[in-house]
Amino acid sequence: MPLSTSTFTFLLLLLLLSSLPLISPHGIVSNISSMDPYEKETLFQVMDSMSSDRDWRSSNPDPCAPGSSWPGLECKQAAPDGLLHVTRLDFGTPPGPTCRSAAAFPSLVFRLPHLRSLFFLDCFRANRTTLSVPTAPTPLLQQLSLRSNAALVGPIPPQLLSLASLQVLTLSQNGLSGAIPEGLSLLASLVHLDLSYNHLTGRIPAHIGRLASLQSLDLSYNSLSGTIPPSIGRLRSLQKLDLSSNSLSGAMPETLADLGQLTLLALSSNGLAGDFPGGLPRLRNLQCLLMDGNPMSVPLPSRLGRLPRLQELRLANSRYRGPIPGSLARLASLTALSLENNRLTGEIPRGLGRLGRMYHLNLSGNMLGGVVPFDARFLRRLGGNLDLSGNPGLCVDTSERYVGVKLGVDVCGAADDDDNNGTTSGSGGSSDGHQQLTGGSAGVCCDLSTLWLGISGALAVLHHWLLL
């Protein structure tokens, strides 16, 4: 009996369907055991050495199967073999598994051939372990983030430089020491490089300018010495540069002015001296210039007033001399100005009092003189965030003594022994003439996360890093 056409079509369809892999609602092929056995064993070994969950291997026989494991393990099906491969591992971020207390760095993890993102947060705490990378590690890794691992010690290994696809390298808050490998400049895909809060020594690599895609460079809180390499000016996409709390010396290189995308420049607590780059006003996007604690020993240049977006200017404890440039009154976006403990002389520029967004002004510990040029409204707005104390030559006009603000300045013409009683006895403050700043002193633009939120979402790869 001949088959009817429709029955034939039906059977054909059935045949076709049975030969296709099944697609789960998540779009993942549901042949749940189809992992490369070698890769699966590598994953188990990494978990054996890392996870505080001793039974992980037996309770997750198919770790890539949907729903079988923790959100920190991500698997994706990849051509050409169509198998499921481990693409992301995330330790230490809840609800991921916590790391067991004696965990040693599992260099085997770099043998997972499709791994793209690897995160270890707060993992290596008890037993000292080194960051070891095998020769020929997985070529696809794009994000490597090892943060807050106090027991992760030793140098940054040269093998790390074979991770040619790296876009995000975060090795912050570990115990790493030694020099930054010069070859780091060859990781041409790097967008974000953060080596902050370690014990790194030596110089900043001279060819750091080769990292043409870099948007954020943070080497702060190490012991780096030498000068800032001029090649840094070639990082034309750089938005954040933080080299604070090192032992850098010399003058800022002239090429810093080429960083037209820069929003944050932090060079505080170094040994920098000498003048600012002549091209400083080309930093059109600069919002935060943080340079406290450098032995600069120059007058403040008036071109500081030509940074149109500047919100925060911190230049305290830096031996600046001469007058406060009147041009600072042109910084219409300025919210915080710290010039305390320098050797500034002359009068306070009247225009500073007209900066409508200013909320923090510290000019204490200088040699300023003359009449304080601020009106009652300005004084009231700044309140305890205004500090003019420690400038023996300053005085305040009696007509401005009504607000409840303690400036630490005498009334003009008052007797010398009328100690710090110039303004009013209003809202009370600390008795030493310094008003304590009650929190919130760091400006918005210096908050890393806010800064990064400002960067377009185009860098999807950075999304996870943002949450860390």
Ligand SMILES: *[C@@H]1O[C@H](CO)[C@@H](O)[C@H](O)[C@H]1NC(C)=O
């Ligand atoms: C599913 O995986 C198993 C084990 O790897 C394999 O033997 C089987 O052929 C696979 N089935 C399909 C439809 O791919």
Ligand SMILES: *[C@@H]1O[C@H](CO)[C@@H](O)[C@H](O)[C@H]1NC(C)=O
């Ligand atoms: C971790 O350190 C402790 C104490 O020093 C030691 O007894 C233990 O054997 C170490 N564990 C590993 C895995 O090295």
Ligand SMILES: *[C@@H]1O[C@H](CO)[C@@H](O)[C@H](O)[C@H]1NC(C)=O
């Ligand atoms: C101003 O700076 C001095 C010296 O660092 C500090 O003691 C004082 O608290 C600061 N004042 C304000 C209002 O921040």
Ligand SMILES: *[C@@H]1O[C@H](CO)[C@@H](O)[C@H](O)[C@H]1NC(C)=O
């Ligand atoms: C401050 O001024 C008030 C009133 O002008 C006066 O009563 C007080 O004794 C003064 N305090 C000091 C410490 O000079």
